[in-house]
Amino acid sequence: MxxxxxxxxxxxxxxxxxxxxxxxxxxxxxxxxxxxxxxxxxxxxxxxxxxxxxxxxxxxxxxxxxxxxxxxxxxxxxxxxxxxxxxxxxxxxxxxxxxxxxxAGVGAASCLPWPAAAALNARYGAQASxxxxxxxxxxxxxxxxxxxxxxxxxxxxxxxxxxxxGPEPVGLRLPLPEGNRPQRSAPRARYPRASWTHRSIDGIAVSVETPVDSAASDVAHRVLHDRVTAALAERPTPVGPVETTVVPHDSKTVVRLLFTPAPADAVEEVAATLWSHALRLARIAPEQTEVDRHRRDATPLLDIAAHAELFGTPDPDEDGRRRALDAVTPDDVRDAWRLAMSQAQLVVPSGQLLDLAGPDGRRLWCTSCWTWDELPPWGEKFHEPLRRRAVRRSQERHWTILTRDSVVFCTAGPFHTLRFDEVIAVVRHGSERVLIGRCGCEIGIDPAWYRGGRRLIRALDEAVPAQLAYDCDEERDSHVQRPSRA
CATH class of the missing domain: 3.30.830.10 (Metalloenzyme, LuxS/M16 peptidase-like)
Known part of the structure; x- marks a missing residue:
């Protein structure tokens, strides 16, 4: 080269x-x-x-x-x-x-399959990757x-x-504009230990962080893919395909994802299968034959050199990468995956409830932004008009609480608190507002939903910096929707 x-x-x-x-x-x-x-x-x-x-x-x-x-x-x-x-x-x-x-613009289509993109959103919120x-x-x-x-x-x-x-390009010129190397910062995962949460996906996804140059983690990722694929193929109705991808995070870390579709009636079973195999790989070393089968380096040499130049990632020579892969043992694979699983995150469709064990043997932590078993905070309450409440079933009723530093969307069951300093954008549809939280959730407010709704909208506009708000003049087929339990 x-x-x-x-x-x-x-x-x-x-x-x-x-x-x-x-x-x-x-x-x-x-x-x-x-x-x-x-x-x-x-x-x-x-x-x-x-x-x-x-x-x-x-x-x-x-x-x-x-x-x-x-x-x-x-x-x-x-x-x-x-x-x-x-x-x-x-x-x-x-x-x-x-x-x-x-x-005229171009669409902001997702760069990744949706389950993988949603899993990154669950891990880091509405920022960076x-x-x-x-x-x-x-x-x-x-x-x-x-x-x-x-x-x-x-x-x-x-x-x-x-x-x-190819051949040497005689006369090559690259008259790009001058500039400085941009300063990048990568956010930490929103939660410090293994957990599960919800997103709007039709399947299951799991994400882990590993060192960018960890050959053992790369082998573990591929071994897990094969095991989950084989396990799900044994179901009466297979749910595959199981897919994997690797996403750069910072100069030292990548995010490894594994995801698969799952029908609504099989979500809990598929999630348990994927998670149990991920835990098993972190506890028991794989067979030597499994490790040998996955000792390969599929990343092109030019890609590695380019990424090292752009992002400061390690750039060992080709022989060095080969030696690192050849040196990987089954115990290395287990140990690398055990470390990764300490902060793994499992993502399932909205509305699902899981009861799984974490890597430490305790119940796997749920990190949903919705709170079930507590009372909402004190503040000014905005209820639906009586005529609307009269025709709703009690479990469908909702109200909003305004506190000094947050807005709280409440239902007959859980509630969602969004602090104003966690708002990254406010979308205005006429008199309606949608607050986008750093957590990745949205709080939609239509003043027609509440008694005193216009006063609530004025309070929200005063609480959130004006530079975060923008108007959306698109014609919409329906009113702002209340947020799903993400």
């Missing part, structure tokens, strides 16, 4: 005969956005690709863009001279980004100013790396 710099951008190339394949990568993805700017990385990429097409001939190669959790990549392949032309045009487009198409699993109350494109600011911060030569496979 050859390492060089072009116009201040690191370049890694694996020499091969044939056409040139190039990927210009930026350390910018969904985890670098906020609720209000969600989708801005993909929007920058789409605008840059469109402008690149304008700057080159109709017969030029097409540039493909993809935005993930932590990276946005532009790929192009073909004759060397054509690739060189496209890369130069793309870099120029990023430096002079057209924003006339911002209003958890943002991908945050359901949108009102998709709304970022403003022109947001797009320009994001591009100027994240799509610069200081946050870029180019990987090439």
């Amino acid at each position: 050859h390492h060089s710099h072009v116009d201040g951008v690191p370049v890694f190339r694996c020499a091969e005969a044939g056409e040139l394949r190039a990927t210009l990568r930026f350390g910018a993805g969904v985890r670098d956005e906020a609720y209000r700017t969600r989708g801005v990385s993909a929007l920058v990429a789409a605008l840059a690709v469109r402008e690149t097409g304008r700057r080159t001939s109709e017969t030029a190669l097409s540039v493909r863009a993809a935005t993930g959790i932590g990276e946005t990549a532009f790929s192009v392949s073909g004759r060397t001279e054509d690739v060189v032309e496209q890369l130069a045009a793309l870099c120029a487009a990023l430096g002079e980004l057209p924003v006339d198409g911002v209003a 958890g943002l991908d699993g945050q359901e949108r109350t009102c998709p709304w494109p970022p403003t022109t100013e947001m797009v320009q600011a994001h591009a100027a911060t994240w799509f610069t030569k200081a946050n870029a790396v180019l990987t090439l496979t």
Whole structure:
């Protein structure tokens, strides 16, 4: 592998005969956005690709863009001279980004399968990598100013790396805008020990954090996938497929996820099967044959080098990675997975109740944001009008409590408290409000639901900083929905 710099951008190339394949990568993805700017990385990429097409001939190669959790990549392949032309045009487009198409925008589609995205949201809330699993109350494109600011911060030569496979590209130029390496911070998991919780998914998911360079954790993840797949295949009606994915968290940590669909009548059984196999792997070392079967390194060499450059992750040479995998023993696999399971999180569909044991043998901790067995806090109560309460069954009634530092949504059973300092956005639909919490939950308030509802809305507007609020002028098919028990 050859390492060089072009116009201040690191370049890694694996020499091969044939056409040139190039990927210009930026350390910018969904985890670098906020609720209000969600989708801005993909929007920058789409605008840059469109402008690149304008700057080159109709017969030029097409540039493909993809935005993930932590990276946005532009790929192009073909004759060397054509690739060189496209890369130069793309870099120029990023430096002079057209924003006339911002209003049309692009959708903020999830980068991951929904169960995995929802599991990250449950683990970290509506921030960083958890943002991908945050359901949108009102998709709304970022403003022109947001797009320009994001591009100027994240799509610069200081946050870029180019990987090439093929012949040496003579005359290569990368005229990206100047900039500073962005400062990133990754949030800690919201809960410090193994737990389970709810999200709006049609299946089961489990997430753990492991060291980014842990070969034993990688083997354990694959062993668990095989075991759960085999166990679920024995059911009269299989629920698969079982899937896994690995998501970057910070320079030292990745999040490993395993998830599978599950019909409503099998959720508890599937969750118990997945969790029991995860616990067993943390307690009993696997067979040597299982470890041997999964000693492989599927990550391309160029990807490892690019990630090390962009994010500061370890970059051992190919022989070093091979030796690390060969040295993994069954006991190493068990010990690595035992450490990971100490903060594992199991995610199940809303409305399910589980009774499982945790890694320490005690009952697995439930981290739902809803509180069942306590009285709501004191504060000013806003009840439904009497005419509405009269036609509702008692278990369907709801009311809201306003305290000095929070809003509390109450039902006949559980209640949900959202502190004002945990609000990350307020979406306004006329007189209605939806408060988005850092926990990943939403509190919807329609003043028509309550006696004194307009006074409640005024109080909410005063309690939450104005810069967190934005208007959604979309036509909606229905009123704001009350939050699910997430």
